[in-house]
Amino acid sequence: MALLEVRDLHVAYGKIEAVKGISFEVEQGQVVTLIGTNGAGKTTTLRTISGLLRPAAGRIMFDGKTIQNTPAHQIVSMGLAHSPEGRHIFPRMTIEENLLLGAYLRKDAAGIAEDVSNAYSMFPILGERRSQAAGTLSGGEQQMLAMARALMCRPRLLMLDEPSMGLSPIMMKQIMDTITQLKSSGTTILLVEQNAQAALSLADQGHVLEVGRIALSGRGADLLHDEQVRKTYLGEE
Amino acid sequence: MADKVPEWGSASQPRQPDTLSAQPQRNAAVSPALAKALIGLGALATIASTFLAWTWTTSFPGDLSVTGYPGGNQVITLVVGVLLLVALGTAYGLPGLRWLAPRGHVRLLRGLALAGAVSTWYILLAVAIELNGIANWVTGSWVALTATALPVAGAFLLADDRHEAARPPAALPRWAQTVIILAAIISAMFIADYGITTSFTEEFIGFALAVGLAAWGLNSSGVLARLTELNARNRVATSAAAFAAALLFVFLQTSDQYNTIADDILIFATVALGLNIVVGLAGLLDLGYVAFLGVGAYSAALVSGAASSRFAHTALPFWAQILIGVGVSIIAGVIIGAPTLRLRGDYLAIVTLGFGEIFRIVVNNLNGVSGPSLTNGPEGVYGVPDLSLFGYDFGKPHVLFGVTFGKFGNYYLLLLVAMAIVVFIYARVNESRLGRAWVAIREDETAAEAMGIHGYRFKLLAFALGASLAGFAGTINAHLLNTVTPDQYMFSASSPPNSAFLLAAVVLGGMGTISGPLLGASLLYLVPAKFEFFQNKQLLLFGLALILMMRFRPEGLVPNKRRQLEFHEEEVAEAEAHAVAEADASEAEAVA
Missing domain, CATH: 1.10.3470 (ABC transporter involved in vitamin B12 uptake, BtuC)
Known part of the structure; x- marks a missing residue:
């Protein structure tokens, strides 16, 4: 059984349907990516899975339980972490406070302290600036913080929404390397990206979204070499 | 918790220069020595003037007609005069007193000098107006007028030495911190008590002028920030001291x-x-x-x-x-x-x-x-x-x-x-x-x-x-x-x-x-409550005060660290980036 199973999901903002019946699965230990242009419904899908939006129809199963009507805070406690688009760090709190809030639902002080130091060894820059206000970090560092914070609840599935958005090429590479690293340590990831090249080259499974529907699905490497994908998303003639 | 608070003078903090006098004196028209002498002389004369009569009649509220000991608003002038002498000690770099002016002593001197002068002049002006004419001034009035003006002149002749807060050489011992907190809170309580018990409007306005200007001086010299830091690090002692001081109030004030x-x-x-x-x-x-x-x-x-x-x-x-x-x-x-x-x-x-x-x-x-x-x-x-x-x-x-x-x-x-x-x-x-x-x-x-x-x-x-x-x-x-x-x-x-x-x-x-x-x-x-004579214009003034406050200090009188960041995000970010850069530089030096 897949860890996350999305069946015929419809999501609407008022009368406008942003997601028009998509279905996919994320297996334990996999990295699955949703790619597509602006307005394809990628972010809407993630926000619906994490409970910030309610679906108009369809079904979301996490670990065998139906969660489409579960409140957001309970979904987090089930082990589904969401690093939202635009990072949404707490700018006036210190880096350490941000990380501790990521572990808000946990009560094991020792485990939390261990995970904080893990986060610092994964992202040394965060450790150096632990008592600095998060809003003073650069965009790439803020993205690192957002990812580190999402990992603080020891998620069984990590959902990353556009982690490379607005970053310099060097930062983008660093973020993608981190995701590869997380993948090799066995973290299950659902990745939403506009940078199709980077996302597909590290994903086990990829889905191409077009105006609310899945247009194409396949193994990451296969999609990367698919002519249609190359033309539309990778800008090749 | 404790390890998050940087210790004073610890190696992780970039050291600021401790010597205040090292600052170059820019645009000083007269030599600083002369200016300081002017302040000292003025402060002593101010103190002396409060023992003289400021008017001949007791009809002005607060009885300023006594020679020999201070009465009414003369008490305020006296206290400010003494504080001015203490502040002058910081200017001469007396040991221990430098703690009072981490961000520079000139603003402290200016604030206190203005506090003394403005509140004294206000009272003298009130005497002249209410009793119809400066004929009601006596020798003491002229002495007070001149004496309080001297420190103002001296303080503004000194070049502004405002700089980044100097780090105290070492963390004070626990007992000293507690004593300072206790002293600060009890002084605050006495000031508040004085404000509550002022019995006529002129006295309260003179009081408010002095307190406001002195507070400005204390704030811009950085001593208030230092007290706040002390309080934050001794939360229990501070609360206990504040409670004790508040209890003391009712025993003194029956x-x-x-x-x-x-x-x-x-x-x-x-x-x-x-x-x-x-x-x-x-x-x-x-x-x-x-x-x-x-x-x-x-x-x-x-x-x-x-x-x-x-x-x-x-x-x-x-x-x-x-x-x-x-x-x-x-x-x-x-x-x-x-x-x-x-x-x-x-x-x-x-x-x-x-x-x-x-x-x-x-x-x-x-x-x-x-x-x-x-x-x-x-x-x-x-x-x-x-x-x-x-x-x-x-x-x-x-x-x-x-x-x-x-x-x-x-x-x-x-x-x-x-x-x-x-x-x-x-x-x-x-x-x-x-x-x-x-x-x-x-x-x-x-x-x-x-x-x-x-x-x-x-x-x-x-x-x-x-x-x-x-x-x-x-x-x-x-x-x-x-x-x-x-x-x-x-x-x-x-x-x-x-x-x-x-x-x-x-x-x-x-x-x-x-x-x-x-x-x-x-x-x-x-x-x-003290500005009763404004009557129905109270709310108007209140609104005006709020607007000024929002313009000049939106984070409030006692800023929360996080809110201060909200309103001064750029400055704080700059300061932090600066600190990091400095730390990096010193690290690089150490490596080299």
Whole structure:
């Protein structure tokens, strides 16, 4: 059984349907990516899975339980972490406070302290600036913080929404390397990206979204070499 | 916790130059030595002048006609003169005194010199105007006028030496920190006491001018920031010292007239602190908060056995009244909060504003004519008996430790305990998981939800806790005033507590801090009460003061670190980036 199973999901903002019946699965230990242009419904899908939006129809199963009507805070406690688009760090709190809030639902002080130091060894820059206000970090560092914070609840599935958005090429590479690293340590990831090249080259499974529907699905490497994908998303003639 | 606070002078902090005199003297027209001499001479002459008469007649309030010892406003001038001498010590770099001016001594000197001069000149001017002419000045007046002008001239001749705060050479020993905190709080208490007990308007204005200018000097010399830091690092000692000082006040100040004012300030400040949980911590704008004070007061009054109460024969003990008052307030809070807290933004402000007025109008109408008989309408519930706890009747004078406590002195003690309870709750909540959740919701509700924080539930909790604290204060207030009427609980009135003033106390004092609302409430109570001659222009001046405040110090008098960041994000970010760069540079040096 897949860890996350999305069946015929419809999501609407008022009368406008942003997601028009998509279905996919994320297996334990996999990295699955949703790619597509602006307005394809990628972010809407993630926000619906994490409970910030309610679906108009369809079904979301996490670990065998139906969660489409579960409140957001309970979904987090089930082990589904969401690093939202635009990072949404707490700018006036210190880096350490941000990380501790990521572990808000946990009560094991020792485990939390261990995970904080893990986060610092994964992202040394965060450790150096632990008592600095998060809003003073650069965009790439803020993205690192957002990812580190999402990992603080020891998620069984990590959902990353556009982690490379607005970053310099060097930062983008660093973020993608981190995701590869997380993948090799066995973290299950659902990745939403506009940078199709980077996302597909590290994903086990990829889905191409077009105006609310899945247009194409396949193994990451296969999609990367698919002519249609190359033309539309990778800008090749 | 302790390891997060950088120790003074620890290696991780970039060292600032300790020597203040190392700053180059720019654009100094005269030599600094001369300017300092001018200040010293002026300060001594100022002190001397307070022992002379400033006018020949006793008809000016405060009796300035005595030669030999200071009277009336001369006391203020004397104190400022002495402080000026101490501050001059920092300018000469006397050991120990440099601690007082981490960001430069010139602003300190300027502030104190201005404080002395402006308040003295004001008084002399008032003498001349009220007694018709400077003929009423005597030799002492001229001496005072000249003497207080000298330090101003000297201080402004010195080049401004404002710089980054110097780090103290080493952390002070624990006992020294405690002594400094105690001294600072007791001085603050004496200053507040002086302000409360000023008996005529000229005296208060002279006092306010001196305190305001001196505070400006102390603030820009960095000593206030240093005291704040000390307080933050010795939270328990500070709270204990503040409590002790507040207790001391009532032992020194036995006049019931002034204790009434002090009682009102305590009620006002306690309720403002409760509102600070809602506004400052959880970020919910509540414009009808005073209604919860009213709910508590009415609940307690109705079951207190007051003859005018609907339940005149129900005289419950005080603890039961508190339980009922708090309980009813919580219910009211949940009724208002439950439907509205699901919304974000300004809706809550509008609904709470409405609720505040609805409460007042409803209790006005529940008189048996326009509505069911419950609250006795506009007449309210009167004749609420004084409290009697453990056989201690709060309405009668008692002698404790040789000091006589009248009714208001008795209530002062009770209110002090009530305030301590609210401070304790606030502090505990602020540092708890609950407090962190509130701050997260205030900063970014979406992100907080993504962290697993149930926004709605926590907001409702903040609302209910705030309501319960106001209700608690209300139960005492009913007994203190002996009367509960609808018009005590308005959105805005010319005297506190009302919702507008409560919110202003929180914002003016500093959202999200403990001392901020207490300071804000004291100022907002005291200043209008002392400026009675403005009469109906009070609110106008109040509005003007708020606008100026929002323009020049939006984070409040006592800024919360996080809020300061909000308003000065760029400066703080720059300073931090600077510190990091410096640390990097010194590291690179060390490697090389």
